[in-house]
Amino acid sequence: MKSLIWFKNNLRVSDNHGLTNACSHDSTIAIFCFNPIDFEKGDFGFRKTSAFRVQFLIESLLHLKEALRKLNITLLIFHDKPEITIPQVIEQYEIDTVYLQTEWTRDENDTLAKTKKNSNPTVQFIETCDQFLYHPEDVPFENFNEIPDVFTFFRKKVEKYGKVRLVLEKPDKKPASNLLKQKTKLPSLKELGFQDFRVDSRSAFPFKGGEDKAIERIETYFWKSKSLASYKQTRNGLIGLDYSSKLSAWLANGCISPRTIYKTVKEFEHKIIKNQDTYWLIFELIWRDFFKYISLKHKDKIFHLGGILERKYDWGTSSRILQQWISGNTNEPFINANMKELAATGWMSNRGRQNVASYWAKELEQDWRIGAAYFESMLIDYDVHSNWCNWMYLSGVGNDPRDRKFNIRRQADIYDKNGKYQKLWQ
Numbered sequence: 001m002k003s004l005i006w007f008k009n010n011l012r013v014s015d016n017h018g019l020t021n022a023c024s025h026d027s028t029i030a031i032f033c034f035n036p037i038d039f040e041k042g043d044f045g046f047r048k049t050s051a052f053r054v055q056f057l058i059e060s061l062l063h064l065k066e067a068l069r070k071l072n073i074t075l076l077i078f079h080d081k082p083e084i085t086i087p088q089v090i091e092q093y094e095i096d097t098v099y100l101q102t103e104w105t106r107d108e109n110d111t112l113a114k115t116k117k118n119s120n121p122t123v124q125f126i127e128t129c130d131q132f133l134y135h136p137e138d139v140p141f142e143n144f145n146e147i148p149d150v151f152t153f154f155r156k157k158v159e160k161y162g163k164v165r166l167v168l169e170k171p172d173k174k175p176a177s178n179l180l181k182q183k184t185k186l187p188s189l190k191e192l193g194f195q196d197f198r199v200d201s202r203s204a205f206p207f208k209g210g211e212d213k214a215i216e217r218i219e220t221y222f223w224k225s226k227s228l229a230s231y232k233q234t235r236n237g238l239i240g241l242d243y244s245s246k247l248s249a250w251l252a253n254g255c256i257s258p259r260t261i262y263k264t265v266k267e268f269e270h271k272i273i274k275n276q277d278t279y280w281l282i283f284e285l286i287w288r289d290f291f292k293y294i295s296l297k298h299k300d301k302i303f304h305l306g307g308i309l310e311r312k313y314d315w316g317t318s319s320r321i322l323q324q325w326i327s328g329n330t331n332e333p334f335i336n337a338n339m340k341e342l343a344a345t346g347w348m349s350n351r352g353r354q355n356v357a358s359y360w361a362k363e364l365e366q367d368w369r370i371g372a373a374y375f376e377s378m379l380i381d382y383d384v385h386s387n388w389c390n391w392m393y394l395s396g397v398g399n400d401p402r403d404r405k406f407n408i409r410r411q412a413d414i415y416d417k418n419g420k421y422q423k424l425w426q
C-alpha cells in the first residue's frame, strides 16, 4: 500500500488530515508541483503571481521539505504541470492512493480532472477539507445552496450549531527506509522567472513563509506582545507589524490551519484574557470561511462581471485610469499611498484594501475584475475566495446588503489622522 500526498495550499505537517491519512500506508511520498500556468499572464494581462508571493512559497516549501524529512518522508518538487508529473510518479512508485486538499475553483478543477485522466484508473484520489475553520460536514446546512448570502446569518448559525474540530498532531515518523534515493531541487526565484528583490524597509509584512514562521508569529503576537488582547482596537491600523495578526499569508499557503489559530485563541482566553478583541480574531476567521462557502455555493459566478447578484452596471476599462490607480497617481493621496505600498511590498492593510477597491469600482467605475486580478497578481496572501469575494462585496455585486461606497477623504481623516501613513508612502 503506497500513498502519495500531493501538497498544494496545505504546506504543513501538523493538523493535516491528508498527510496523516497518507502516513497510514506502508510507504508515503510527498509531492509539490510549481505549475507553469500559475506564472503565466491571466485574463486581464497581469502575471498570476508576483515575486513576493513566490518567495513566500519557496520559503514555505523549504521548511516543509525539512519537516517531512524529519518524518522520513521525501518531498519531490517539480516545475511542471501536475497532470504530467503526478501520473508519472504514480507509475514509477506504484502508488495506489493519492491524498490532496480539496479545491473547487475553475483552474484547480481542470488540473485535477486532467491528472486523474492521465493516471492509472485504479488509483484512488482522496480529498480532505483542512482549509476551513468549520468543516463542511459540521456546518448546519443541508447543502451549499442553503448557505446564507448575508454574513451575519451565516456566522450566527455556525456559531450556534457548528463545531470546530480538534487539532491533529503531526503524524508519527516513518521508518528510514521510507526515504527515497531520488532527490529534486527547489527552484529559485530566478529559475521560476522572477527577479530577486529586497524587502522594503517600510514593509508591514517582512515575514518569511513556513509552518515554523507561522508558529513564531503566533508566539510573538499572542504570547510575547499580547497584541491579541487589543486586536479589535488596532485592526484598522496601517503602519507596522502588530496592528493585526498578519496570519493571512500563512493561512493562504496552509502553513497553519485556522483550527490551530482558534485553539490558540481559546488557550489565550483561558490563560491571559477573554474579551471582544480575542473573539474578533475568530470572527474574522469566520469571514474567511464565509467566502469559501460563498464560492462553493456560487462557483464560477465569483469571477463574473455581474457577480453572484448578476447585476449589470456600466463598467469602464480605461488603461490610463488603470495605470494611474496602480502607480498611485490618482486624485486621492490616501489611495495613492496604499497602491504604492502594495506595489513595493505585496502587502496592504484590510482598511487600505477596502478603500482602494471601493474607489476603483464605485468612484472610478472600472471593471471590478481588473482590480481583483491586479490584487491576485500582487498580494503575498492571495487567496482565491477571500480576494474575489471581497472584491465582489466592495463592488456592489456580492454579499454587501447595504452596497456601501467609501468616502475616501473621510476614511483618511479617521484612519490616518495626522497623515503619517500617506507621508510614509508618498
Ligand SMILES: Cc1cc2nc3c(=O)[nH]c(=O)nc-3n(C[C@H](O)[C@H](O)[C@H](O)COP(=O)(O)OP(=O)(O)OC[C@H]3O[C@@H](n4cnc5c(N)ncnc54)[C@H](O)[C@@H]3O)c2cc1C
Binding pocket: 235, 244, 245, 246, 247, 248, 249, 251, 252, 281, 284, 285, 287, 288, 289, 291, 348, 349, 350, 351, 353, 354, 357, 375, 379, 381, 382, 383, 384, 386, 387, 388, 390, 391, 394
Ligand atoms: C479587496 C480585498 C481583497 C482581499 N484579498 C484577500 C486575499 O487575497 N487573501 C486574504 O487572505 N485576505 C484578503 N482580504 C481580506 C483581508 O484584507 C486580509 O485577510 C487581511 O488584511 C490580512 O491581514 P491579517 O492576517 O493581519 O488579518 P487579521 O485582521 O489579523 O484577521 C485574521 C484573519 O482573518 C481572515 N480575514 C480577515 N479579514 C478578512 C476578510 N475581509 N475576508 C476574508 N478573511 C478575512 C484572514 O485570514 C486573516 O488572516 C481582502 C480584503 C479586501 C477588502
